Amino acid sequence: MSRSFRRDNVWESFLRPLLKPYKSYLVQVIKLVPGGFPQEVLLLTTLLFFYIIIMDYYFRRRLGSNLIDHTAVFESPSSSKSKENNILILVLGWGGCTKRQLRRLLEFYSNNGMSTICYISPMWNYIFDVSLEQIESILEMMKLYVINNGSKTTTTKIFIHSHSNNGALVWSYLSDRIQNDNNYKMLLPYLNGVIFDSAPYVTQQRKFPVISSTGGSTLACTKKYLSSQIDRGISVSWFKWSDSGHVNHFRVHASEYGEKASTIARFQSFRQQCPTTESSGVNCIPLNSDLLDYYDSQNILESRSDETLSNVSHVALFVKRSEIDFSHRTPCPICQKWFMVLFLKSSDKELALTVYAVNMKNPEQEFRSCHSNPPVVILDDQQTVLTDSKEIECEITARFQQVNLKSDKEAEYAVADIYIKFHAYLKADQKLLMARERSLTVELKKLDLLLQRRNTKFLCGDQMTYADCDISPKLQHIRIAGQIYRNYSIPTDFKHLWQYLKNVYETQAFRESCPYDQDIILHYETKMMGTKRYSKNRHPRLQPPTLTFTITNENRTTSSLKDDEPER
Structure with missing residues (x-):
């Protein structure tokens, strides 16, 4: 009896709590092989699994307090402004960082009169699930702050400042608990904004559903993204720097980064100018955050008017x-x-857009479930999945009518055969090469004459339409790939076509979506018939990424764009 009791006690007090976080992980590993593991593989896997458990236990219980500060720490502000601005900042660090690396950011918030809760997520959270104790410790501190301060003033606000995927991962668990646990629903009225620094960042397949849900959460607060062109993220609603590395923006651009963050400290001075509204539960758009409304008023980030929120x-x-x-x-x-x-459409506040970059060699499960190749458009939280270009155009046109992108038949006819002729030109053998080149030039001449006759910025007027969005990427491919593979350039005497390209290059929609020159070159690598393309030391993967937005003096006398603008 005593022995049985001791055995159960050991299981309840030691083994069960130790194995619980790994239960789901072990089940997933076993399910990978339908026929079961061979005995040798199963033995090695079991030994490796228990080695991970032992090392994890060692780091958690023995060295955790010395190596990584993974507990939530509350710090009071060092400035008297806290009496005016009753603001709490929850700073979620990236995986494996230390509090010392966040010290300057915490001091900045503290000096501006804001209380902070700092939580640094251990790296094992990205391999295994975040423990319930970690989540509850953060929420209890937030709840205690609201209880102590919320009754004193109506201006109590809570903002989340998350770093990288680990920070986004912790926030996804926090937001889920706040919405579904009655003990913490009291925090909902006080949550006013989430700032994602360098996140999401090249999400792994296992954590992809959790991190992608961060952008699509229905939690009623603003979400904004601070990133750089070096960050390999997926959202298009961010503020971008050009040179700072991943989670390194505050160190490289301290003054500019601090200027944006310091708007929180000036909360009281502009709150009357930006009245809050009730949340409509819309994903990834500003709903009721005065902080980010102020960002928008300073042209730092995109804004969306309250009148359009419900739509x-x-x-x-x-x-x-x-x-x-x-x-x-x-x-x-x-x-x-x-x-x-x-x-x-997104720029005109009709929709909130999130772009997911798919690795076609190993696509995420969410994309595989669509049973299609990109592009795939998903509307209304996966209620509507569109995989055909005709379906996408019909649905987008019918549902979002504020921005009219319809083009006329003449413009569509003028651009219909250009890309077809370009493909035929690339694949042509030497006997047909000159004929295929003439056919391509004739199609480009047809477009140039249309632009000359209409004398407008774009094909159907001074605003872009479907025809512009269709032909402008293809013209860029002709310009880059044609030069590399066939030494072909768009004729310089097509002045109106070059002016059209200049106008396209100046649009934010094209500059944000334009592929690198090296990507365009690689895109046509398999389509060529034994053509010598480049030397080994000039392989596109070995070159720094560039974007060609040049309009030379020969093509157009006026141009303010730089040649081969580097992105890194």
Whole structure:
């Protein structure tokens, strides 16, 4: 009796708590092989599994307090402004960082009169699930702050400042618990904004559903993204720097980063100018955050007026990823077309757009369930999945009518055969090469004459339409790939076509979605017939990524764009 009791006691007090976090992980590993593991593989897997458990236990219980500060720490502000600005900042660090690396950011918030809760997520959270105790410790501190301060003033606000995927992962668990646990629902009225620093960042397949839900959460608060062009993220609603590395923006751009963050400290001075409204539960758009409304008023981030909140839908676009930096700059012209269309709709506050860059060699489960190739458009939280270009155009046109992107038949006819002729030109053998080149030039001449006759910025007027979003990526491919593979350039005497390209290059929709030159070159590598393309030391993967937005003096006398603008 005593022995049985001791055995149960050991299980309840030691083994069961130790194995509980790994239960789901072990079940997933066993299910990978339908026929079961061979005995040798099962033995090695079991030994490795228990080695991970022992090392994890060692780091958690023995060295955790010395190596990594993974507990939530509350710090009071050092400034008297806290009496005026009753604001709490929850800082979620990236995986494996230390409090010392966040010290300057915490001091900045403290000096501006804001209380902070700092939580640094241990790296094992990204391998295994976040423990319930960690989540509850953070929520209890937030709840205690609200109880002590919320009754004193009506201006109590809570903002989340998350770093990288680990921070986003912790926030997804926190938001889920706040919405579904009655003990913490009292925090909902006080949550006013989430700032994602360098997240999401090249999500792994296992954590993809959790981290992608961060952007699509229905939690009633603003979400904004601070990132750089080096970060390999997926959202298009971010503020980007050009040179700072992953989770390194505050160190490199301290003054500019601090200027944006310091608007929280000036909360009281502009709160009357930006009245809050009730949440409509819309994903990835500003709802009721005065902080981010102030960002918007300073042209730091995109804004959306309160009148359009109830009509905004969340749209997810899956595109083939860049092979150069794995970003959303897709080399597929069809994917870029719908990127531009949805970007234009999003810029006019009709929808909230999130772009997912898909690795076609190992696509995420969420994309595989669509049973299609990119582009794929998902509307209304996966209620509507569109995989055909005709379906996408009909649904987008019918549902989002505020921005009219319809083009006329003459413009569509003028651009219909250009890309077909270009493909035939690339694949032609030497006997047909000159004929195929003439056919391509004739089609480009037809477009140039149309632009000359209409004398407008774009094909159907001074605003972009479907025809512009369709032909502009293809013209960029002709310009880059034609020069590399066939030494072909768009004739310089097509002045109106070059002016059209200049106008396209100046649009944010094209610049945000334009693929790197190297990606375009790689896109046509398999389509060529033994043509010598480049030397080994000039392989596109070995070159720094560039974007060609040049309009030379020969093509056009006026141009303010730089040649081969580097992205890194």
